[in-house]
Amino acid sequence: MFRYALAAGAAAVFSLSGYAGAQETLTIATVNNGDMIRMQGLTQDFTEKHPDIALNWVTLEENVLRQRVTTDIATKGGQFDVMTIGTYEVPIWAKNQWLLPLENLGADYDVDDILPPIREALSADGKLFAAPFYAESAMTLYRKDLFEAAGLTMPEAPDWAFIAEAAQKISESNSDVFGICLRGKPGWGENMAFLGSMARSYGANYFDASWQPQFESEGWKNAVNLYVEIMTKYGPPGAASNGFNENLSLFNQGRCAMWMDATVAASFVTNPTESQVADKVGFAPFPCGIENCPNKGANWLWAWSLAIPAGSQKAEAAESFISWATSRAYAELVAEKEGWANVPPGTRTSLYENPQYTEAAPFAAATLAAINNADPSIQPDKPYVGLQFAAIPEFQGLGTAVGQQMAAAVSGSMPVDQALAAAQQTAVREMTRGGYLK
Known part of the structure; x- marks a missing residue:
């Protein structure tokens, strides 16, 4: 550990x-x-x-x-x-x-x-x-040696379709390596930090311009369906319990081919006193789900x-x-x-x-670019400050409740559509109670 x-x-x-x-x-x-x-x-x-x-x-x-x-x-x-x-x-x-x-x-x-x-x-x-x-901000950390052995080249701007293909290929050819490691532990600052960014990479926000929750939108459905698929097929067992520290430990032990998470992880995975793969790590932007996704890679801040x-x-x-x-x-x-x-x-x-x-x-330039490309300001289609979170008092409880539903989807105890419907229902109730919706 x-x-x-x-x-x-x-x-x-x-x-x-x-x-x-x-x-x-x-x-x-x-x-x-x-x-x-x-x-x-x-x-x-x-x-x-x-x-x-x-x-x-x-x-x-x-x-x-x-x-x-x-x-x-x-x-x-x-x-x-x-x-x-x-x-x-x-x-x-x-x-x-x-x-x-x-x-x-x-x-x-x-x-x-x-x-x-x-x-x-x-x-x-x-x-x-x-x-x-x-x-x-957020970035993609990956094993250059595993990519080379699999005949893969990480794009300068990866998309989730490529990430899913790479996770499958590496998982199928390496029995002791998980193709991908992602946050599954429920919490507004744990799995929802990741999922909020992944959904944004598909063009979705937490709320639309009228504060209507968006968990049943096409963007959230595409993001969560792919997230659950790659986590259950190519991720570690018990992924619904893994947060930043657990995935960091797995990556440093050489068990993860790819990990999308905070840029701060870069100094730990390249530290030879902590990481068994310190000289084998490459860096790329956080993936996009759609063309020209927000903020050049849906970064968080x-x-x-x-x-x-x-x-x-x-x-x-x-x-x-x-x-x-x-x-x-x-x-x-x-x-x-x-x-x-x-x-x-x-x-x-x-x-x-x-x-x-x-x-x-070696990660300095990628970290700085990700931070500078992250714009948390209010936008015409986004009425709140924040990227992976919404800076309103209600979000802390709401995000944690939704995070539990997303973890249930990863663990297999709830279908994705049911988890998103429950998230939408929870969000509508809380936003109505908070006076955002009439």
Whole structure:
């Protein structure tokens, strides 16, 4: 198992301080993804510079993290001083005045260096409300050696028809390799992040311009039918339980020929200390389902970011920590300890202008292109901000409920048409209850 990932659903709570008389302890809620776990191993650098601040970590599987921080901030529980949240929460929580703006990150922090799509996604009314620790879009990761052995060439802009054919060909010729690995674990940020993007690659959104749910549209039907077909025929057993970390582990063990997921995965699958196939990985855009699909490959846009809840009594110390963890100096610290290829990606223009990084990270250009091609803004046929999610309060519960129906389709306990009909019914009910539909 990938050594940075904790067991699903588990929480790790521990304190770091090199100073016996620490005046303040920051409780930090974070996700059990590799970059975040690595940060915890490097925080001695922070505590040495801030001996009056101790750090108490609460590390959670991402579905659990989302539930815990949402409940805490909505109820003003005050359990956390720093929260790891994403581009979904920031505009909603900032509007509700649940977050403090980050206005004292330091003279050398350089907010303008944050990539424009990411800075905009984490801002409201011209103020930054969360600082990106790492940011991502979506891409295709694949095994170049398996493609060569099968006589396949990954197109510069793959479509899902090619992906399905390649998955079949490689699966049938390699008994120990799955043709494709995709997210199946239910959750609005797990399987629905993937499926929302796949449906968009077929020209479908979550809602039309009048907020009518679209789960029974042609685009969603085409996407989910193909998703279930390739997952059940060419994917790993128990795929309905696999999220990002589980698929990462499978890929690093050499068990997956292709994996469509977050661009942040690229640094892990090419790290020879973590991946058995580090020198065999190629990168391509997220596939299209139709010609000229949206955003040059139906990319998503996400940033795991650090924010301060409005009720925190330790805002100054919290902002000092956030400044340290999301700074250029932190990137240099990771480079010194782990190598440039392992620096948290997707956040700063200066990183992609640094030849040390671009030479060490063969995925840098693909990551930057995917982020820059992701446009989450409101469109004539899309009344919400977001790509793989809709930035409305109702989406968190709705997306998770629909994700459970999609997982049921993958596991074989529900036909696709029935799962989509149930998703549509659930969505109509929730959107009516929320006042979007009359």
